[in-house]
Amino acid sequence: MTILDLKDVFAAPEQFLDQQITLQGWVRNHRRQKSFGFINFYDGTMLRDLQIVYENDLPNFEEVQKWFIGSAIRVTGTLVKSQGKNQAYELKATELVLEGASTEDYPLQPKKHSLEYLREIAYLRPRTKLFQSVFRIRNLAAAAIHDYFQSRGYVYVHTPLITGNDAEGAGQTFQVTTLDVEKISGKVDYSRDFFGKKTCLAVTGQLEAEIYAMGFKRVYTFGPTFRAENSNTKTHAAEFWMIEPEIAFCDLHQLMDVEEDFLKYIVRDVMEKGAEELAFLEQYTKTPLRSKLEALVNSKIARVSHEEAITILRERHAKKKFDNEPKYGEDTAKEHEKYLTEEYFKSPCFVYNWPKDIKSFYMRRNEDGKTVAAVDLLVQGSGELMGGSQREERYDVLKARMDEMHIPTGKDGLGWYLDLRKYGGCVHSGFGMGFERLLIFLTGVDNIRDVVPFPRTPSNCEF
């Protein structure tokens, strides 16, 4: 007995018309009448349901009538044109078999559940149409990212997650240990810890990706990243996935070309393969999701320097005050990013050449001595989607900056990172993109907790 995927049936329904087919999946809804019944059936291979019609000529008709929503079933029947106005085809069942029962109080009933409730039952929410859409888009976007890089000769690198150096020096890391913390009192003897020293979870794979870019020219990472930041916002999670490409012989402006090409490729691919899901999400979120994505693909992304961006923001501030005054040489606030993308450009935009004092040590110092060759890509909804820079490739300049920022450059510190500049280092650039922020942009779902299967946020680590 061949079991078909619903996706394959709907891909060529005419081919299966009046044929007998067998499917396995679940009951999304069940409406019972005296001598017949309707089951909304799905099997997870596509978003759409198939309506199953069964009648009292089935030998187990009475048993079938008792099946609850959520039950796993096998159905054999004939695909016919439907008389109903909600669907073109339906399945006239000749055999219905229960594969796994459900209960009357099944937590997902055919009504609108709140997102908060669905988070509590995160082990059941992937069965809802909303999360079937979100997590299929997540899958499509992940596949598109790999396709983009693989087809352009980038090598996928797995950078380490447990690290002995506090990487970006950015703090807020999770410590990793096998010491029995219950038995610690006073000075900790790290020589007895698993790695013989203090270790934490990596906040970036960039520095190691640079190592590989110096061997393979173009590389990328795609893996989990951890930040122990105690912020309860809609765009922060303690565990998230990040993509970090790193490219040798590439300067800041070439990097922006890559970022733009990359983003458009993903959006185009997801729009093509996830059309039904995006249509559903547009309806669900009541946002002009598809026209936003369409516009991105069809226009050139604006590029302004940080200085130009501040000028734009100050002009607006003169007319209508922001809560935070935009200032040259200083960081921008969320409301500024929102204004730039949602009102001024009405599209994503690149802001480059940032004041050096608010950026990381490894970014290349510009000739003006005040800015670094960094670039942020801002997008509507998720704010900063990508953060990149040309890396400082000059040994002396980097050494001076690391010393200035008290970043250890010895054998136990980032000496190897500095040494990359001694052994055939070259102009190179890279960026990082938070995968969940991309998903917020792609799905219109505005809370990071709803685009991650099992969100990890302060005080929350369920499943």
Added chain:
Amino acid sequence: MTILDLKDVFAAPEQFLDQQITLQGWVRNHRRQKSFGFINFYDGTMLRDLQIVYENDLPNFEEVQKWFIGSAIRVTGTLVKSQGKNQAYELKATELVLEGASTEDYPLQPKKHSLEYLREIAYLRPRTKLFQSVFRIRNLAAAAIHDYFQSRGYVYVHTPLITGNDAEGAGQTFQVTTLDVEKISGKVDYSRDFFGKKTCLAVTGQLEAEIYAMGFKRVYTFGPTFRAENSNTKTHAAEFWMIEPEIAFCDLHQLMDVEEDFLKYIVRDVMEKGAEELAFLEQYTKTPLRSKLEALVNSKIARVSHEEAITILRERHAKKKFDNEPKYGEDTAKEHEKYLTEEYFKSPCFVYNWPKDIKSFYMRRNEDGKTVAAVDLLVQGSGELMGGSQREERYDVLKARMDEMHIPTGKDGLGWYLDLRKYGGCVHSGFGMGFERLLIFLTGVDNIRDVVPFPRTPSNCEF
């Protein structure tokens, strides 16, 4: 100025013959003569080098002669047929530019370095031919894995890395904390930890993958996994990547079909796209690497029950003693696995229906009451490559087993896992494959430390 990739030049050299081309990359070797010189050039886009010939008509001839191995350079020149017997083509340089200098004591000199030495300079080893081969195969295998699943409708799921439950109950996990361990004395107050409870790094994503299989029918994970096992063997690392597919409506024998099809697909794809790298590795490792892979692709993988395997092993034990006597109802030893794959079957083999007491709680109990529907795929060299099972889908049987093994089934424990069986659970199966073990099998490189970019093992967490 268009910069080409060496890969594209070698893909169609006739097209570039007698043309002027420009490349950017690094010096692998440099032989200087009085009035000319040879540079072995690579750019990381393929394994092969290109020989650059330059003469004293270059304006910077004397400067070029001083370039050390490892330097980053840009070269413009004419591709010509080579007179040398080691290569078909070479590049006659018309312009050579230094992009990044190297030093005379560059740690990678053109001689054979030991693997131990190369591990110490793990930030430079990706530049050697050995590690260019290994990590390109790693990339190809990763891409093949995604391709396999994506083209067959599996949904890629990111299961959580930080977890509040000790998952398999397997122990040996890393604790994750933001508490200041230096200041702990006595009872630990986990309500003050980041997640408000004790958390650790996940040893598997399987249980969460099952959640998604119940929504999407076929899913897979591909992410890092952590085991704080204090074993210094060639096949164990504390941080490794794992692939865990989970399939609804799939029993143990169908699972073996998937495993076999999956493995053959990857091997075939890597053999096709990594032919040069495999040829190099075969030479380097002095093993019949390609014929081993060829044989796998072209034959059916043997399937024996655990009982049959023990019978085979006992027959051999009667003639020639193992160190460990093979016993019915007990686990097999490394030497047994080695005998089965390397001598008896001379190929990988499946061993299924294992004694229940040595396997995990979630594996489906067979009718005999003594075994569970588990299957290990054993391969030459890396031993157990895949471990899978049909999952226990019967609520009562699973509940009894969890109680028996003292696995908490309440709201704070694995109650949700049990409840999956209450809400439309169905026959389902899945397996896990250690990515590095696959790489040991694919590359013939026998130490896990040499197939991971930056290995994490007891007392070792560098870079």
